[in-house]
Amino acid sequence: MTLNVRLQATGPIALDLSFQVEPGEVLALVGPSGSGKSTVLRSIAGLWTPTQAHVGVAGEVWHDSETHLSLPTHQRKVGMVFQSYALFPHLDALGNVTLAMGDQPRAQREKAARALLARVGLSGFEARRPADLSGGQQQRVAIARALARDPMVLLLDEPFSAVDRPMREGLYETLQSLRSVLAMPTVLVTHDMDEAQRLADRMVVIEAGRALSSGTAAEVLCDPRALRTLGLREAGSMITAIVEAEEEDDLSRLRTVGGPLYVPKVSAAPGTRLRLRIPAHDVMIALERPVGLSALNVLPVVVRAVVPGDGPGVMLRLGLGEEEILARVTQRSARHLGVQPGLACFAVLKSMAVARDQLRT
Amino acid sequence: MDWQALGLSLHLAAWTVALLLPVSVFGARALAFATFRGKALVGALVTLPLVLPPTVLGFYLLVGMGANSPFGQVWTALFGQGLVFSFSGLVAASVLVNLPFAIQPAQRAFEAVPPALREAAACSGLSPLQALWRVDLPLAWPGIMTAMVLTFAHTLGEFGVVLMVGGSIPGETKTIAIAIYDRVQAFDDRSAGIMSLVLLAISISTIMATLALSQRMRRGPVQGAPR
Structure with missing residues (x-):
């Protein structure tokens, strides 16, 4: 279930990079804002169309410019966590999670959703609407929702940057604890080097849509090309x-x-x-x-x-x-x-x- | 009091609302989200009936739907009856005249749904139609209701276009607004007064309903949950 990504785009958001993520692996895309790292995630999800691209997971092709194939987002089995949470405000926590579970019988969906909410530490909050949850709790619901459809790829778009620092610590731990059960490739977009070092197995440093450097945290941090982008303080x-x-x-x-x-x-x-x-x-x-x-x-x-x-x-x-x-x-x-x-x-x-x-x- | 005219008006308003509801939902959603060639022009055309004098609009409809127009001929061939000076013609005119009322409030409501929510819906595996039903409509319904209430009320009061396209045929095209004019012409102030009062009452309740709905929309669709 390897994720293969090759992207090229010209124009307002230039991209030229490719990478692979193995099942169970967390890859961090690190770079300054405007470097195109979120666009990479959006291209994988089909929310943005690059000029030339190939996106494939486990032998399934989601996007291939050569054969003019591009599956619409809802047909790509992704789980996405947005920076802004993007929870459905008219549904409670349980409803947000069950809505992403397709056509299974209602009772089955609710049972699975309760289990997911428990897994992210939200037992007892099932009936709360997003407006009655803290930022950290909302992001936990969002993580549960992203996992609800048993995605082939998990995409995390700056998932912690809108959450208060103290709350973040708990979220890191939740994510770490989930890693043992996450069998799919995960791509994490962040501008926080520390976050990338803690959560990811590998990282790719992106600047102006290009991969400057990639490898383990130690490898990337030794690389002066990466440091030019990340800043010396991060070294x-x-x-x-x-x-x-x-x-x-x-x-x-x-x-x-x-x-x-x-x-x-x-x-x-x-x-x-x-x-x-x-x-x-x-x-x-x-x-x-x-x-x-x-x-x-x-x-x-x-x-x-x-x-x-x-x-x-x-x-x-x-x-x-x-x-x-x-x-x-x-x-x-x-x-x-x-x-x-x-x-x-x-x-x-x-x-x-x-x-x-x-x-x- | 011309009950027949009031009944006809209500009938016309109901038809207009029924025909414009899908236009309101899909048209407003398209204008809010989709990008297509000529979107600005479509937006302008939809708004046009707001500023165009009803008589001008009525004139063009009369010419466009008349027995000598290609459209009128096709219609007559199909249904054996002309469009102008008939209830069907009135409905057609009413639908066109009410486009801005039916679309604009709904469009505003759809535009107020954050784009990230539609993206989240797609990433949750919801097809565009499922996303409309499960996410967009539950969030935008006060705007759509407002649009329908406005359309209904506006149809009851429409005068110029109705007179131009429908004339004043009792039971066919003589709506309550026309009936009031008719009574005033006949110095029957009492009937005109009663009918005006009925329309006034309907209008006031409409405005109150719209206000309540728009307030609800501002508060957001989240209800009941104590903070």
Whole structure:
């Protein structure tokens, strides 16, 4: 049930990209607003017609310019979650979900819809109309509705951007919990790098309708072409750490392949695996293990690559065992230190760079 | 009081509403959502009866439907009776005259349905007709009701076009508005007064009904649920 997408369009919304999404995989389309990422989703759903396109799922062709085939939206088995929720205001939560369930007998539809609403954490809210639900709850109904017709492809169009930050956390968790049962390919459109890193297996960075870079989060974030679009602030790496102990001074000691790391106390039991996000601009390098430095976290690393960027900076890909840390330093420092692939050195992480809200199991 | 004229008027209004209801639903929806060549022209033509003097409209209808016109000839050949100075002709004229009343409020109501809802309906697997029935109509019905109420009331009061196309044949084309004029001409102020009062009462209740409906539309279709 692989989703194959190849799109080309000229005119007001230019597009030129192609990608594949495997069953059960979540692909994030990341890019600034106006980059065409929503248009990609709309093309898959048949809400927008590109100049040249091929959209196919599991051997079923939805759009093929060469044979002039284009199924209307309602004949494409998609589930779509809109940024604006787009719930039917005249129907209650249950009605919104059952309406998307086709011609099955009413009792059967209602039973399935109740189960779906329970799955997204809305048991007891079946009879509420959208106007009487919070933004987060409305988006949960929308997710249930999108899943109601057992779609072949799930499309999420900036689903969290209209939801309050605190509510978002819960929605991320709901979506994560659904992933185990979602067998179809999922495409998530977002401009939030953090969201993409948390929810997606792979990402494609889009600018002006073209795929600048694609791959896993780590791969994309090392790619200066992607960074030009995403902004340097977003550049960072993810490493795995295991909670070891809580120290007396409100710090937690974590174990990594390169040695211990200290972060502000995390509320996770010892033994918990965490993913740490380390912004590239919060990493310094030193040729020798520094002494007399306030930074607590120093890891021995090996330079894997020096990637020149735009302007005065370079991106260093530093190997830490199997993992990789990104460091953003100036070209001048890199030259001065004689940084080149293979050089063993030390990465100094500012303690606060391991931000608390990035700690995830 | 000319009961026959009132009955004829109600009959005419009912026919007009019945014929214009599908036009209102599908025409207004097309004008609200569809993109097609000449949409602006269609929109203008639909609005035209609002500004055109009824006598002018009546004149063109008379010429267009008359026994010498191609349309009139075809009609006569088919039904053995001319369109002008007949009830059928009156219905045809009334339908045309009421197009703006039947379409515009409904069009506004359809336009007020957010496009994302229709997209969501399609993404939920609803065919365009199912989406109309399950999503658009439940949200736009106050506008359609308003359109029908206005059409009904306007038909009862229409004078110029009716006189031009139908003349004043009792039981066939003599509507209540014509009857009032007729009574005034005959210095029968009492009958004219009663009939005017009946029309006034109908008009006031119509306006009140429309106001209530449009208020309901502004509040949105969500009802009953306590906040």
